[in-house]
Amino acid sequence: MGDPHPKLHATQLTRTFGRAPHQVDALGPLELSVAPGEFVCLVGPSGCGKSTLLRIAAGLLRPTTGTLEIRTRSLRPAAMIFQDYGIYDWKSVRANVRFGLDIQRVPRRTANARADEWLTRMGLADFAHAYPATLSGGMRQRVAIARALAVEPELLLMDEPFAALDAQLRTILQDELLDLTQTLHTTTLFITHSLEEALVLGDRVLVMSARPGRIIAEHRPPFPRPRTGDIRDTPEFTALKGELWELLRKEAVPA
Numbered sequence: 216m217g218d219p220h221p222k223l224h225a226t227q228l229t230r231t232f233g234r235a236p237h238q239v240d241a242l243g244p245l246e247l248s249v250a251p252g253e254f255v256c257l258v259g260p261s262g263c264g265k266s267t268l269l270r271i272a273a274g275l276l277r278p279t280t281g282t283l284e285i286r287t288r289s290l291r292p293a294a295m296i297f298q299d300y301g302i303y304d305w306k307s308v309r310a311n312v313r314f315g316l317d318i319q320r321v322p323r324r325t326a327n328a329r330a331d332e333w334l335t336r337m338g339l340a341d342f343a344h345a346y347p348a349t350l351s352g353g354m355r356q357r358v359a360i361a362r363a364l365a366v367e368p369e370l371l372l373m374d375e376p377f378a379a380l381d382a383q384l385r386t387i388l389q390d391e392l393l394d395l396t397q398t399l400h401t402t403t404l405f406i407t408h409s410l411e412e413a414l415v416l417g418d419r420v421l422v423m424s425a426r427p428g429r430i431i432a433e434h435r436p437p438f439p440r441p442r443t444g445d446i447r448d449t450p451e452f453t454a455l456k457g458e459l460w461e462l463l464r465k466e467a468v469p470a
């Protein structure tokens with residue numbers, strides 16, 4: 216907070232769905248700033264409006280009141296990664312990774328080269344010509360990450376990207392994402408149900424209240440960067456996880 220030029224800035228943001236008497240107050244009022252290069256994780260009870268916030272940030276949904284501004288300097292402002300991968304089954308792996316570059320009208324040869332670079336980085340070089348249906352869940356999610364990062368977005372929006380994966384794969388992809396974002400300094404807003412994931416990845420962890428979601432706590436995990444997944448084994452990590460869990464539990468099961 217307090218950055219004079221945040222990459223993302225939301226003020227008095229609210230979103231309701233439907234009309235009275237069936238109106239659902241899904242979100243806010245909510246204030247949020249994400250500084251350039253910052254990795255912010257949002258955790259909160261189910262249905263508190265996390266996806267709604269991310270969809271507003273991605274321009275897929277309008278706020279009911281308030282504003283959410285994204286300040287970018289290029290034509291490739293934001294990329295979004297969902298938990299269900301969002302990749303196209305009828306396109307080859309390479310064409311999926313190239314997708315955003317094609318939209319930006321990057322010349323084919325350059326786009327193929329950049330896609331191949333990302334496939335190599337994500338351990339998928341041998342699968343460039345395969346179709347997503349033949350890949351495992353973890354590989355499909357790597358394709359989605361490669362596709363989002365290939366456009367070098369100024370802002371990466373991730374909605375529970377690893378939720379559908381088993382625990383081991385999830386840990387591996389968390390570590391890969393940690394490595395990538397620390398190298399690229401991509402500004403990231405990341406939604407998760409997993410406190411562990413939030414503490415490993417985040418510069419800041421924001422805890423949301425039950426619906427309508429507001430930010431009720433902010434933690435800065437005290438683990439210096441560059442960090443690795445080994446911080447999971449430290450006593451500080453366990454203590455902070457316990458502290459945040461207490462907060463979340465109160466929200467998930469209101470007194």
Ligand SMILES: Nc1ncnc2c1ncn2[C@@H]1O[C@H](COP(=O)(O)OP(=O)(O)OP(=O)(O)O)[C@@H](O)[C@H]1O
Binds near residue numbers: 259
């Ligand atoms: N298009 C919609 N129409 C009506 N209600 C909606 C719509 N989208 C979301 N909601 C409601 O808004 C609330 C917030 O939903 P949202 O999906 O943002 O929560 P969430 O925190 O992402 O949930 P989860 O953690 O379970 O994925 C929920 O009560 C949901 O039912």
